[in-house]
Amino acid sequence: MADGVLWEHQFSLPCAVELADDQGVGLPCRGTKDYGAIMELNQMGGLNLGHTLADFVCFCDFFRGHEAFVPVGGGARANLADNAPYAFTDGFDGSIFNPANDWLEFPGRSIHQKAAQEQNKGGQVQHLQYHRSAMCDPSPVGGRRCVLCFRRVQMSYFRSTVEEMAGYVPGEQPAVANIVKLNTNENPYPPSPDVLAILQKNKWFLNRYPDPSARLVREAAAEVVGGEPDEILVGNGSDDILTILIRACVDQGDVVACLEPSYSLYPVLAQIQGSCLQRIPVEEDFSLPKFRPDLVGRASLVVLTSPNAPIGASLDHERIAEWCREFDGLVVVDEAYADFADVNATGLVRTHLNCVVTRTLSKAYSLAGIRLGYAYAAASVIRQLAKVKDSYNVNAITQALAVAALRDQKTLAENVGRVRETRERLTQSLRELGFAVLKSDANFLFVKPPFEALEYCAGLRDAAIIVRHFPGFITGAFVRISIGTDAEIDRLIEVSESILKERHGA
Ligand SMILES: Cc1ncc(COP(=O)(O)O)c(C=O)c1O
Known part of the structure; x- marks a missing residue:
């Protein structure tokens, strides 16, 4: 949630939801005396709040002195079925309360990502913030599992689309020298x-x-x-x-x-x-x-x-x-x-x-x-x-x-020629090391190491080589390596070999 937005606690739905299990899926609904009528979770996992008017809704799981909240998107949504973005948190782990500005922050990792992704149709919750005013008085429920509804009381300065989006994350541009930078597909050679x-x-x-x-x-x-x-x-x-x-x-x-x-x-x-x-x-x-x-x-x-x-x-x-x-x-x-x-x-x-x-x-x-x-x-x-x-x-x-x-098409052709040669050489070398290397017509390779991709990235980074990893179902097992100079690629091959040796030795 962006700065400049205040949230007012509207009402709570005590124990209305059995948050299923740790997966956060399934979501059988247990209606309650007070609110059962307006509260219903359909089989898709959508949440229907009937005629209520809430700007976001939090599933509140275990309390550890505070409530843990999860929003279900901005904008007035009376009916949060099907595509409504919402997520779950399983506690307060990793949250940071900043008393200076009364904001509570959840770094993405404290969010129950799996549940968030499933319920949010692939969306990712990166970072959430809640104002203290949203942290209502002690829950009527007495500390466990309730649904809290909030109303936006101060208009945001921004379109809800902008507030809700994470924004593009460009590849890392390190400020320090002596890094073998193979992460953003630049050309290692000087221009014309x-x-x-x-x-x-x-x-x-x-x-x-x-x-x-x-x-x-x-x-x-x-x-x-x-x-x-x-x-x-x-x-x-x-x-x-x-x-x-x-x-x-x-x-x-x-x-x-x-x-x-x-x-x-x-x-x-x-x-x-x-x-x-x-x-x-x-x-x-x-x-x-x-x-x-x-x-x-x-x-x-x-x-x-x-x-x-x-x-x-x-x-x-x-x-x-x-x-x-x-x-x-x-x-x-x-x-x-x-x-x-x-x-x-x-x-x-x-x-x-x-x-x-x-x-x-x-x-x-x-x-x-x-x-x-x-x-x-x-x-x-x-x-x-x-x-x-x-x-x-x-x-x-x-x-x-x-x-x-x-x-100056001559310089272009020379540089392209060098990059293509190095690309073929790197393809060959990595295949010999047991990597799966996809065919490339570009100035990078998309390679699948014979072990965890993130572990490979970490090993390279320890040797001051940065490459790029794209989390995701298809891409998560791969690493993208930009074609650098011959010396940079020699270094990458050498480090890759020693990472493999270390793994085998371990
Ligand atoms: C497929 C693709 N299109 C466009 C761009 C952006 O290029 P530019 O630097 O011209 O904005 C990139 C940059 O990495 C890219 O990978």
Whole structure:
């Protein structure tokens, strides 16, 4: 719960719920004399509070001097059936009461995650805060298992969607030196020397606004993809382009569809827009399934990531074409890593009005720091998208450097070649060590160690190597490793070997 919101205890439902067991599932309801009539848990685990008006409801389990609360979402919800987000806590463990501001905080780990996830349809409760005023006087129940209903008494300054969301968590950017940083898919090599020369030689007129249309960048990008400048929209990284696409095409309550697993920013952008997310599960071999209407539901925009992240493989070209043909809305092909692959979807832009390809200079061009991405689509699509962008969304220095980088395809090819070579070498070495390594067309590998993925990450971190782990049903057993320099990858292989040896020795 965000700062600035106060909660008033409305009423309690004594012992209304038998919280089943430690799993928090099942939820048989035991109505009580006072409240049985309005309180009913259906078989789905949904909670129906009838005509009551509660902004959130807490299942209160064991008391240890205080109550332990769990909210069931913001906004006035009289009927919390089915999809209502709520969760359980099994006590007060790990909670921190801050007497200075009267807030009580539960770090995520004190929440009964399993129950939270099951009841919350996959949602995760990260961190909860309750104001002291929400911690009502001693419960009428006398210390065990009750349901407490609260009403919001001070309006939040923010949309409930924003309050309830966890926000995107970018990969770690360590401040210390001497770290082998293989966690955010940057390019370990320097960018085009032309970029650096421009930085040094140019006289910058920073008192002036940049070109709002980034004309020179559009011209250079158009040449790269074989299109026209009016078919290009430039953004502050491709994240900006994705934001523009969703803002332009998706209304509140609409649906955005994306692959599962894929880039974890898409759900966040959908959430910010107040829209729903439809996840399209990849096939067992991580490929794009054949198009089926039920996979997209009523989505107004689909994002297909190729090469997919964090998986690494490109999606089948013919399949993407089929999705463009069959789907009514825009098909965004996020090609952040396509420069490392043999195939791309730019040809589909020329044959399908609803195909938008997004690209970035953050990966293959070694320019994550300047923030530049672009969209390639039919001119009529670009004209609509351009209305939504911030007027000056790309600064003058970035524009100048991006032009130099895009025009230096020779350096791009050299760097891509080195990364691809190292990628193949690392694939081979890790397979020899017993890792499962998925095919990659990107500048990272998605690998499954022959033991717990988190243990592998911890072992690498002890040796000052950081990689990325994505919790989740499919991804949790894997680790994503960005391709670094040859020396960095040698170090990673060496440390991996010694982790394995230690395990065998233990
Ligand atoms: C699939 C995918 N798309 C887009 C991006 C964001 O790129 P940019 O740096 O251009 O915002 C990333 C970054 O990791 C990514 O993995």
